Amino acid sequence: MTNNVQVLEAYKVVPVIQISSLDQVRPLAEQLITNDLPVAEITLRTKPSLTSLEVIAKEFPEILLIAGTVLNNQQAHSAFNAGASMIVSPGFSPQTIRFCLDNGLDIIPGAMTPGEMEQALDFGLKTIKFFPAEAAGGTKMLKAVSAPYKELRFMPTGGIHPANVNDYLALSSVVCCGGSWMVDPKLMADNDWPEVGRLIRHARTLTSNNSN
Secondary structure, three states: OHHHHHHHHHHOEEEEEOOOOHHHHHHHHHHHHHOOOOEEEEEOOOOOHHHHHHHHHHHOOOOEEEEEOOOOHHHHHHHHHHOOOEEEOOOOOHHHHHHHHHOOOEEEOEEOOHHHHHHHHHOOOOEEEEOOOOOOOHHHHHHHHHOOOOOOEEEEEOOOOOOOHHHHHOOOOEOOEEEOHHHOHHHHHOOOHHHHHHHHHHHHHHHHOOOO
């Protein structure tokens, strides 16, 4: 997983995307590439999500393609077949983790308790999703757990926005942050791609000077 994590660390922010229509996929991918944020976490919350993964994998191979909100190994298998190169889950499912490890598929599982973090280490995982970040104690919680679990690095997601993203990125244990503000579902539904592009550029500018 080293190469993919290095990509995440380089870009610092991961757009968490909810696709409501296949018509959104190509213009969104173009905005991500044009504005220097070729990373997409497509959440498996909507009907077009798996087909969206297939389109991006086929037509935009330069994008690091992540399947998000993966709840079980069946969804992980479907995402893998659709072309995802990484799985992100909101919670900690040993079955899903084992499936991904057995099939050479990178996974960043969700975890918010020391017990889950220790299980991640038992699986040999070094990067986890801290979710829901703000509700689970935010940067104070991350500072606290980073002391005993020095091997772990985190991708905080949940409640991340322009006003607090750099607070998280300032922590040496944070690889990157997941956020959806630059890919607002309403803007995409309205086909306001210029504004989506502006928000992506702003996110890159906002976080580019943060070298934790």
